Amino acid sequence: MTNVHPTAYIAPGAELDADVVVGPFSYVGSRVRIASGTRIGPHVTIQSRTTIGKDNHFVGQCAIGGLPQDLKYAGEESALVIGDGNVVREFVTINIGTAAGSWVTSLGDRNLIMACAHVAHDCVIEDEVILGNNVLLAGHVRIESGAIVSGGVAVNHFVTIGTLAMVGGMARVVQDLPPYMVSEGAPARARGVNTIGLRRREVDRESIAQLRDAFRRLIADETPTALAIQEMEAEKDLCPETRRLISFLRDMERGFQGRYRESLRRSSGDVRA
Helix, strand or coil: CCEECCCCEECCCCEECCCCEECCCCEECCCCEECCCCEECCCCEECCEEEECCCCEECCCCEEEECCCCCCCCCCCCEEEECCCCEECCCCEEECCCCCCCCEEEECCCCEECCCCEECCCCEECCCCEECCCCEECCCCEECCCCEECCCCEECCCCEECCCCEECCCCEECCCECCCEEEEECCEEEEEECHHHHHHCCCCHHHHHHHHHHHHHHHHCCCCHHHHHHHHHCCCCCCHHHHHHHHHHHHHHHCECCEHHHHHHHHHCCCCC
């Protein structure tokens, strides 16, 4: 049977698999669905239309599925979807989506969200992402798989942080940050290749060397990015990581103030891209 502490409250209508653990003084709302193996620590609030997968751990004092901090939100039936194997630490807040966005805030699998981080409405966090302490994500932010966002980073709405990117602590992120790069500063800029992260993911040496060359030619040099992209695309035997980097930078060039998905919203009204 579900292990629910006597001081916890499970609202009628909530669906919890048999081995879900709910700690002292926690609250689970009526439209919440929680799959097997998930553990909920003390003083956790989970509400709204929130679906949670298997083997997650909400350590304590976090607020999951709260209403968007968005004046345009009008009570629509938006949602939060969380995958499997995530760890959500103390005082984290994750809000549901909005009708003006994708209707859904989503968190994939095996992510670590450290203490006091905030994930706003309509954000998409893919898989194996780490958000450090006090990271603040505005609405509609996308964090691609394997990215690490260090403590105290503040991210502007509609920003995309690319796969296996590393963002240094206290950065102010106002435009998209390319994949496979280390970025830092206020505003944050790519400073080099995330070689440690790439090696941990067993990316081969030749691909890492090619990414270093791509960083120099596409980002560090004074050649206009559009021209550098054109020159590099003409070359043969580009590895998948370099092709992904080129595609990402091309989108940034087309974006509104360096935010590609915000340019889509301004041109078509569609913020789900």
